[in-house]
Amino acid sequence: MPSQVKFRLNRATGLLVVAAVGALAYMFVPSCSMLADADDTLCFAIADAKDGVVDWPDEEYLEPGYNNDCGITEFHECDHCDLNPWFQTQEARSYIEGFGLAQGHGWGDLGRADVMTVNAVTKEIDTPLGRTYNAYANLVYANPQGIELERSRSLGDFEYYDSFLKWASAYVWQKTYRINGNCNRDCETVFSTTCVIARTVNGPFRNDYINLYQTFFYDLDAVWRASTIVHEVRHARDGISHDACACSNGSACDARWSRAGANTYELMWLAAYFYAPEDHPFITPVRKERAADLFDTRKEMLFCEPPQWQIGDFRHINEIPEFYVHRVACSEDPSKPSNCIFLAN
Amino acid sequence: MTRKPQTQTPMLAAALLCALVPFGCQKSEQPYSITGGYTFSRDFEGQRRVLRIEPSSERFAACIETSLPSGTSDSWKRTLLAPTLHRALLDLLFDEARLPSYQADLDAVQESGTFICSPRPNEPDFCYLPEVVVTGNVPKVFLEVTGISPPPRVRSPLRFGLQAHVALSSDGRELIDAFLDAHEACWNPDD
Numbered sequence: 015m016p017s018q019v020k021f022r023l024n025r026a027t028g029l030l031v032v033a034a035v036g037a038l039a040y041m042f043v044p045s046c047s048m049l050a051d052a053d054d055t056l057c058f059a060i061a062d063a064k065d066g067v068v069d070w071p072d073e074e075y076l077e078p079g080y081n082n083d084c085g086i087t088e089f090h091e092c093d094h095c096d097l098n099p100w101f102q103t104q105e106a107r108s109y110i111e112g113f114g115l116a117q118g119h120g121w122g123d124l125g126r127a128d129v130m131t132v133n134a135v136t137k138e139i140d141t142p143l144g145r146t147y148n149a150y151a152n153l154v155y156a157n158p159q160g161i162e163l164e165r166s167r168s169l170g171d172f173e174y175y176d177s178f179l180k181w182a183s184a185y186v187w188q189k190t191y192r193i194n195g196n197c198n199r200d201c202e203t204v205f206s207t208t209c210v211i212a213r214t215v216n217g218p219f220r221n222d223y224i225n226l227y228q229t230f231f232y233d234l235d236a237v238w239r240a241s242t243i244v245h246e247v248r249h250a251r252d253g254i255s256h257d258a259c260a261c262s263n264g265s266a267c268d269a270r271w272s273r274a275g276a277n278t279y280e281l282m283w284l285a286a287y288f289y290a291p292e293d294h295p296f297i298t299p300v301r302k303e304r305a306a307d308l309f310d311t312r313k314e315m316l317f318c319e320p321p322q323w324q325i326g327d328f329r330h331i332n333e334i335p336e337f338y339v340h341r342v343a344c345s346e347d348p349s350k351p352s353n354c355i356f357l358a359n
Numbered sequence: 360m361t362r363k364p365q366t367q368t369p370m371l372a373a374a375l376l377c378a379l380v381p382f383g384c385q386k387s388e389q390p391y392s393i394t395g396g397y398t399f400s401r402d403f404e405g406q407r408r409v410l411r412i413e414p415s416s417e418r419f420a421a422c423i424e425t426s427l428p429s430g431t432s433d434s435w436k437r438t439l440l441a442p443t444l445h446r447a448l449l450d451l452l453f454d455e456a457r458l459p460s461y462q463a464d465l466d467a468v469q470e471s472g473t474f475i476c477s478p479r480p481n482e483p484d485f486c487y488l489p490e491v492v493v494t495g496n497v498p499k500v501f502l503e504v505t506g507i508s509p510p511p512r513v514r515s516p517l518r519f520g521l522q523a524h525v526a527l528s529s530d531g532r533e534l535i536d537a538f539l540d541a542h543e544a545c546w547n548p549d550d
Binding site: 026029030200201202207208209210211213214215216217222229234249253255256258259260262263264265266267269270272276303306307310311314315318319322324325326327329 | 387392393398400402407409418419421423428429430437492505507514516
């Protein structure tokens with residue numbers, strides 16, 4: 015074989031090898047760093063509480079005439095910034111910057127400085143990025159260690175992650191690669207409330223990403239947004255999809271609890287949030303109530319085979335999280351009667 | 360000079376491989392979720408009926424009817440409900456005078472509703488509770504969280520038991536009938 019041909023063949027082979035190695039390396043790109051913090055979106059409802067009962071903003075939909083540009087409107091100015099850790103310290107802000115959001119995919123169109131858009135009088139924030147930060151704040155600061163938690167430890171280390179809230183914070187960090195913002199509103203029909211909240215794309219390579227849609231920013235409150243992040247992350251790196259069956263929640267149904275799908279993870283986080291310690295500095299009783307409300311409603315809607323338990327069955331979730339994460343020990347293996355609740359179905 | 364394009368072919372192939380392989384294997388999860396409106400769901404005698412309506416009758420209602428456990432080929436129907444039918448259902452739902460009855464119905468199903476289970480090969484038993492559940496921004500009814508002292512009361516969806524031993528108020532029965540009428544109109548709009 016002429017040496018020139020040999021050389022070309024070697025070069026072609028070399029390039030293919032380089033490409034293969036590149037693709038392989040792509041699979042092992044390290045996970046992004048971490049989440050953030052921030053506060054709630056329930057200000058109007060809380061301020062308008064009558065006789066101590068909060069009228070939750072379940073119907074906080076975009077009104078006709080909304081610009082569809084994720085801009086700021088008075089109607090949605092509802093994320094108060096008081097006590098928002100991410101808002102007050104650079105350290106906390108850096109923390110969230112490392113959580114996929116730092117790569118900025120999709121956020122550029124929304125305006126990267128969006129997060130600074132604050133009403134100086136009310137100290138409220140109403141931007142897609144700010145609302146996303148709020149969701150992460152609920153995840154990160156739900157456990158008292160907040161950004162001090164060592165989230166890189168193995169997710170099987172339940173000696174360290176001794177509450178579900180700690181475990182969930184690390185889980186979301188370790189399993190997130192990229193979070194994008196998307197201003198589109200993707201609903202079945204115009205002004206329908208059957209909408210895409212988020213879109214997760216995954217595959218065998220470490221290039222999965224989650225797109226957050228307008229519904230995520232402006233139809234959900236911060237507690238719901240936080241549990242949605244847990245939900246989407248379960249789709250992302252773990253690759254667990256929904257099931258094709260009929261429940262009350264559009265097409266986002268899981269066959270049953272023990273599928274341990276995105277809906278199961280979402281509800282476990284809500285239950286853990288509800289069962290946060292009473293003296294928690296961040297999770298107020300009002301937020302706990304909201305978590306319980308969401309839990310009870312979503313539990314009825316998300317599964318094609320109705321779960322048989324109540325939120326009361328999760329009272330130990332922040333003491334023995336491993337039993338809830340590895341629910342098989344509790345629900346499907348009667349030969350291992352563990353000291354945990356019975357999660358039928 | 361004339362051979363240059365040939366030497367670039369492997370490079371092009373490698374670049375394409377590198378660029379396309381990650382995307383070829385990706386899958387997308389983009390489900391539609393319900394974030395509002397009112398959803399009525401009835402599980403009864405091995406059948407599930409679900410009706411989803413918006414506050415305005417000018418927006419489509421969606422409905423489904425399926426056997427339990429639900430299969431994979433089920434599809435939703437969408438239709439505009441007659442305004443009178445739509446109004447009648449929402450009037451019953453939001454009639455404040457009926458709220459104590461709805462609370463009593465929730466308490467009853469919470470206390471004495473029992474799951475009906477049937478075994479399946481190689482799967483957990485299939486279980487369901489014969490009941491009607493209404494979710495969304497529905498009137499406020501509450502249930503007690505067990506295991507905490509004193510038990511806090513948290514908001515709950517409306518629930519109505521359909522078993523003989525579970526008490527059901529006449530107000531609850533009326534709401535269920537209105538729901539089933541609306542569901543029928545949605546599922547069989549030509550009848």
